[in-house]
Amino acid sequence: VARGLLRHAVPILFAGLCLFGIIVAKITPPFLMSEMLVRMSRNSVLVLSLLIPILAGLGLNFGIVIGAMAGQIGAILIVHWGIPGIGGFALAWIIATPIAIVLGIATGSLFNRAKGREMVSGLIAGFFANGLYQLLFLFAVGSIIPFHSASMILPQGYGLRNTVDLNTIQYAIDGLIPLRFQMQGVEIRVPIVSYVIIVAFCLVTLWFFRTRLGQQFRAMGQDPHVAAIAGIAVERNRIVATVLSTVLAAWGQLLFLQNIGTLNTYSSHEQVGMFAIAALLVSGATVSRATVGQALLGTVLFHTLFVVSPLAGKALAGDAQIGEYFRVFVAYAVITVALVLHAWQFTRAAHEARKATR
Amino acid sequence: MAKPGIRMPGFLREFGIPRLLIAVFLVVLFAVAVATHMDLRGLISDSIVRVGRNGILVLALLPAIQGGIGLNFGLPLGIICGLVGAVISLNAGVHGIAGVGMAVGIGVALAIPVGAGYGWLLNRTRGQEMMVGTYLGFAIVSMMSVFWLLAPFKNPTLVWAIGGRGLRTTLSLGGIYDKVLDRWLTFTVSGVRVPGGTLFVFGALCFLVWLFFRTRMGITIAAARSSTRFARAAGISDERTRVQATVLSTVLAAIGIVVFSQSYGFVQLYTAPLLMAFPAIACILIGGASVTRATIGHVLVGTFLFQSILTVALPVTSQVIQGDISETARLIIQNGMILYALTRIGRT
Numbered sequence: 111v112a113r114g115l116l117r118h119a120v121p122i123l124f125a126g127l128c129l130f131g132i133i134v135a136k137i138t139p140p141f142l143m144s145e146m147l148v149r150m151s152r153n154s155v156l157v158l159s160l161l162i163p164i165l166a167g168l169g170l171n172f173g174i175v176i177g178a179m180a181g182q183i184g185a186i187l188i189v190h191w192g193i194p195g196i197g198g199f200a201l202a203w204i205i206a207t208p209i210a211i212v213l214g215i216a217t218g219s220l221f222n223r224a225k226g227r228e229m230v231s232g233l234i235a236g237f238f239a240n241g242l243y244q245l246l247f248l249f250a251v252g253s254i255i256p257f258h259s260a261s262m263i264l265p266q267g268y269g270l271r272n273t274v275d276l277n278t279i280q281y282a283i284d285g286l287i288p289l290r291f292q293m294q295g296v297e298i299r300v301p302i303v304s305y306v307i308i309v310a311f312c313l314v315t316l317w318f319f320r321t322r323l324g325q326q327f328r329a330m331g332q333d334p335h336v337a338a339i340a341g342i343a344v345e346r347n348r349i350v351a352t353v354l355s356t357v358l359a360a361w362g363q364l365l366f367l368q369n370i371g372t373l374n375t376y377s378s379h380e381q382v383g384m385f386a387i388a389a390l391l392v393s394g395a396t397v398s399r400a401t402v403g404q405a406l407l408g409t410v411l412f413h414t415l416f417v418v419s420p421l422a423g424k425a426l427a428g429d430a431q432i433g434e435y436f437r438v439f440v441a442y443a444v445i446t447v448a449l450v451l452h453a454w455q456f457t458r459a460a461h462e463a464r465k466a467t468r
Numbered sequence: 469m470a471k472p473g474i475r476m477p478g479f480l481r482e483f484g485i486p487r488l489l490i491a492v493f494l495v496v497l498f499a500v501a502v503a504t505h506m507d508l509r510g511l512i513s514d515s516i517v518r519v520g521r522n523g524i525l526v527l528a529l530l531p532a533i534q535g536g537i538g539l540n541f542g543l544p545l546g547i548i549c550g551l552v553g554a555v556i557s558l559n560a561g562v563h564g565i566a567g568v569g570m571a572v573g574i575g576v577a578l579a580i581p582v583g584a585g586y587g588w589l590l591n592r593t594r595g596q597e598m599m600v601g602t603y604l605g606f607a608i609v610s611m612m613s614v615f616w617l618l619a620p621f622k623n624p625t626l627v628w629a630i631g632g633r634g635l636r637t638t639l640s641l642g643g644i645y646d647k648v649l650d651r652w653l654t655f656t657v658s659g660v661r662v663p664g665g666t667l668f669v670f671g672a673l674c675f676l677v678w679l680f681f682r683t684r685m686g687i688t689i690a691a692a693r694s695s696t697r698f699a700r701a702a703g704i705s706d707e708r709t710r711v712q713a714t715v716l717s718t719v720l721a722a723i724g725i726v727v728f729s730q731s732y733g734f735v736q737l738y739t740a741p742l743l744m745a746f747p748a749i750a751c752i753l754i755g756g757a758s759v760t761r762a763t764i765g766h767v768l769v770g771t772f773l774f775q776s777i778l779t780v781a782l783p784v785t786s787q788v789i790q791g792d793i794s795e796t797a798r799l800i801i802q803n804g805m806i807l808y809a810l811t812r813i814g815r816t
Contacts, residue, residue: 230598234810249793446606449600450604
């Protein structure tokens with residue numbers, strides 16, 4: 111029992127933290143439930159998009175930010191063309207997919223040139239892509255690229271406004287089959303179709319793990335050298351893994367946006383990577399091992415803390431700002447600890463191996 | 469990937485295409501500035517001010533690279549130490565050079581144990597130093613954000629006017645030690661104002677670091693990096709030298725942020741230090757450093773090139789197009805340069 115507790119120390123600790131916050135801030139179950147239902151439907155696909163690169167031994171894909179940008183390009187275009195509802199949303203997915211594939215190939219090739227440093231390269235690649243994204247939407251749109259919709263363009267005549275109103279596609283998926291009920295006076299909405307999509311993605315991911323390609327990924331993750339000798343096209347497969355992750359992130363970001371209903375043109379994508387990664391790690395997943403179950407559990411735990419901590423900060427110290435800073439700290443700290451543990455085990459394993467062969 | 473395809477002249481390949489592009493970009497910016505009759509003297513003066521302001525933070529990366537840690541993305545750790553020193557000195561109300569001295573003193577005193585702990589951790593996470601450094605920095609900066617809110621500072625010029633608790637996001641140094649080093653030894657060469665004091669401090673620290681890498685300790689640090697096995701055979705523990713290099717890097721970062729703040733005129737708290745490592749890293753890389761080798765020359769050239777671009781880009785581009793493209797250009801240049809360096813490790 112003691113060993114089991116130790117192995118699940120991270121999620122248990124986190125659940126304890128959430129529970130403490132819930133008690134301190136006197137949060138009622140209906141409120142928490144309605145918040146969590148919404149947040150799960152928003153974020154699960156983004157967290158799921160991290161799993162395949164982990165399987166293939168690429169570590170945490172900080173490059174999903176790039177996929178999120180592809181999704182946003184799709185959203186911006188359908189708003190520009192004025193295509194509403196489910197049709198607009200579907201078109202946004204269709205537009206985002208090829209963009210995400212191209213960007214995924216680029217990111218994957220970058221990872222192949224920076225083996226062993228995929229995570230830091232992915233992080234920096236996200237920042238770099240953000241620069242290009244700004245160049246595109248802040249300067250090129252409306253000046254070089256013809257773009258005529260006065261409501262979206264800044265008064266100077268080019269460049270997109272800071273926010274794009276997505277109310278034409280808001281709840282396009284969530285509200286497809288509306289279900290709402292009252293619970294202790296709080297209205298709870300259940301976005302059924304979004305959950306169907308999330309479950310579908312979970313099943314597809316599970317199925318993928320069992321396919322031939324999935325098994326090759328697993329072999330690569332365990333030992334790329336052995337995998338290469340066994341005839342697996344490691345470099346090509348690493349690119350495929352990155353592409354799959356990027357495309358899934360693009361779709362996930364669109365699902366996220368259709369729930370939120372507004373796009374912060376220049377900042378919606380920035381923290382996608384950090385929050386998704388922190389959510390995954392909270393469940394006890396590691397840089398080299400993560401399951402679908404962990405992705406879902408982590409999303410629940412992390413977003414509970416996200417809801418709870420500003421309220422707890424307010425209840426404890428009379429200042430919601432403390433809770434805001436605290437949850438950011440927790441996100442970063444969780445990632446740091448996971449990275450340290452991973453690298454620590456890696457160096458120790460290398461040390462043991464050296465000793466064994468001596 | 470550099471299969472025989474296009475053969476470039478040797479010197480060009482060593483210089484690297486990104487650096488060439490950046491140099492060309494800077495020349496173009498200056499050409500536009502001349503063509504549109506802009507105040508060249510002002511631009512050059514601003515560039516020099518910013519070199520002095522940022523130089524020590526760039527210099528702080530050098531010991532880490534020479535010590536085999538690579539790019540020290542954990543720079544915010546040292547920066548935080550310096551900020552704590554600055555806030556304590558401000559809270560005590562020490563003015564002028566003495567205030568800067570006190571801030572630096574406290575900052576360095578904190579940075580030594582922090583750097584040692586950070587170095588110890590990096591020894592246990594070999595191969596992932598950059599990632600661990602980045603996220604440790606992020607985590608500490610956000611933890612300190614909570615600290616700044618709760619810290620027991622009472623000086624009314626520092627805390628929020630409403631509520632009387634929690635430090636302000638930016639603390640003005642006006643009348644305390646705003647630009648004391650910049651003004652000290654300041655002089656003018658044909659219309660270009662030069663902040664002598666800050667440059668003198670930067671130069672002196674460069675010289676000291678140069679000197680340090682010629683002492684016994686410095687040579688051991690560099691030797692342990694370039695050939696770990698030989699160093700071990702010679703009785704040098706590379707674990708020790710890596711910790712020493714990290715401490716030196718963290719200490720320099722603490723000094724660097726104090727000098728930065730006095731030149732800038734404000735102490736920036738909360739999330740301000742979060743991304744400070746990235747432009748500094750871009751500077752040293754643009755100067756010609758790699759993840760495994762850096763010199764004082766790289767620090768000087770890189771700081772001058774990158775900071776000049778940042779200074780000149782805003783006024784020049786705003787003449788051609790409306791709007792501020794300099795921030796976007798900074799993102800692309802800075803991160804493009806870091807990416808380029810990351811893909812170059814392990815090849816010459």
